[in-house]
Amino acid sequence: xxxxxxxxxxxxxxxxxxxxxxxxxxxxxxxxxxxxxxxxxxxxxxxxxxxxxxxxxxxxxxxxxxxxxxxxxxxxxxxxxxxxxxxxxxxxxxxxx
Numbered sequence: 001x002x003x004x005x006x007x008x009x010x011x012x013x014x015x016x017x018x019x020x021x022x023x024x025x026x027x028x029x030x031x032x033x034x035x036x037x038x039x040x041x042x043x044x045x046x047x048x049x050x051x052x053x054x055x056x057x058x059x060x061x062x063x064x065x066x067x068x069x070x071x072x073x074x075x076x077x078x079x080x081x082x083x084x085x086x087x088x089x090x091x092x093x094x095x096x097x
């Protein structure tokens with residue numbers, strides 16, 4: 001099993017309409033490494049942002065086949081983590097670290 005640091009586990013925050021609506025329910029969405037586990041994601045978020053995590057849900061969005069100027073290409077798979085924070089905690093992902 002590979003040893004991932006906190007910055008390797010959390011790739012980027014997801015800033016979409018759906019993720020901003022989830023922030024009203026103490027949830028934050030991150031793109032994470034494909035090999036990251038739920039406990040690794042939990043400890044990475046707690047160390048990087050200094051908050052307490054209630055639970056972590058993960059999902060893998062499968063890549064799609066797309067055409068760009070007539071050339072067929074494929075988007076890669078993306079693993080996302082929906083992190084639910086303890087009441088009273090919050091993360092502002094728009095400001096960065």
